[in-house]
Amino acid sequence: MLHWFQNDAFPLYLAPMAGVTDVVFRQICKELGADVMVTEFVSAEGIMQADDRTRKYTEFTDEQRPVGVQLFGADGERMGEAARKVVDWKRPDFIDINFGCPVNKVVSKNGGSSLLKDCPVLESVASGVAKACEGIVPVTAKIRIGWDEQSVNAVEVCKILEGAGMQAISIHGRTRSQGYGGEANWEVIDACARAVSVPVVGNGDIATGEDVEKRRTETAVSGVMIGRAAMQNPWVFRQAKHYLATGEQMAPVPLEERWKLVIRHCRMAAESRRYGTERHAIMAMRARLMAYCKGFPGAKELRQRLCKVESVAEVEGIAESSLATAAGEPIEARA
Structure with a gap:
């Protein structure tokens, strides 16, 4: 098991967000109580081409550990090679695979959430990265609950990912077609957490300590991931930990x-x-x-x-x- 889940710990992740969770913002959130960091998603092809701009997205400091570098792509072998390059450069605590990004420029390249529609390719990507990193660093994955309301397949996908060697799975409780609208479906996240033996981290509509406590007590998730709420209020991590420890809200930040x-x-x-x-x-x-x-x-x-x-x-x-x-x-x- 990943060490940040041991001893009944319930880690608070800072969600990877393009253009937001750069090395500076991750440092701020770490200081305010975030437990686990994930970089902005990085193109595996950009890594393979040794693109300097792409490489900047993999930067982190030791103070931010445990930290993972998130990759996207659709070729398992190339993804595995890219993961090994990242590991050689920076030795992150884990590699995370992006199967959840809804953005058109990623989906159009058969990356991100598009692979939720093609489970054989998704499995080959997960397996390729897991094999390339075996015995070196653990590999995790992030998904959405499905492509659209008619194809919510997160439980099936989680079982595939567990079988492919993923050591934890983060799930955003919306479909790709929802984008960031509507409510996150925590019933599906809970079902996924109960269907696999690896830790599942829930993501979606977490903005307060009460939200964290509700998901910790009412679902089987092993941690939560906070995204957009942290953009406005990075103190959310400190506030959530205070609430979990005391059952009381902190005073508003002046x-x-x-x-x-x-x-x-x-x-x-x-x-x-x-x-x-x-x-x-x-x-x-x-x-x-x-x-x-x-x-x-x-x-x-x-x-x-x-x-x-x-x-x-x-x-x-x-x-x-x-x-x-x-x-x-x-x-x-x-x-």
């Missing part, structure tokens, strides 16, 4: 502390090598900044200003005016 983290995130992004110049880094942060400010006093005006920022100094100025207006009152995070 606005001043929220802005302090926002500015720190901007500085870290600007200092990282990933984005090049500070201007490019802050422009890349715009969507993240608008997510952070949901629920802030005057959020609509803040979003209008943040969508145009090009420097850390601009963000600092917006923070100062926001704090002056709100007089530092604490706020609740809102979905």
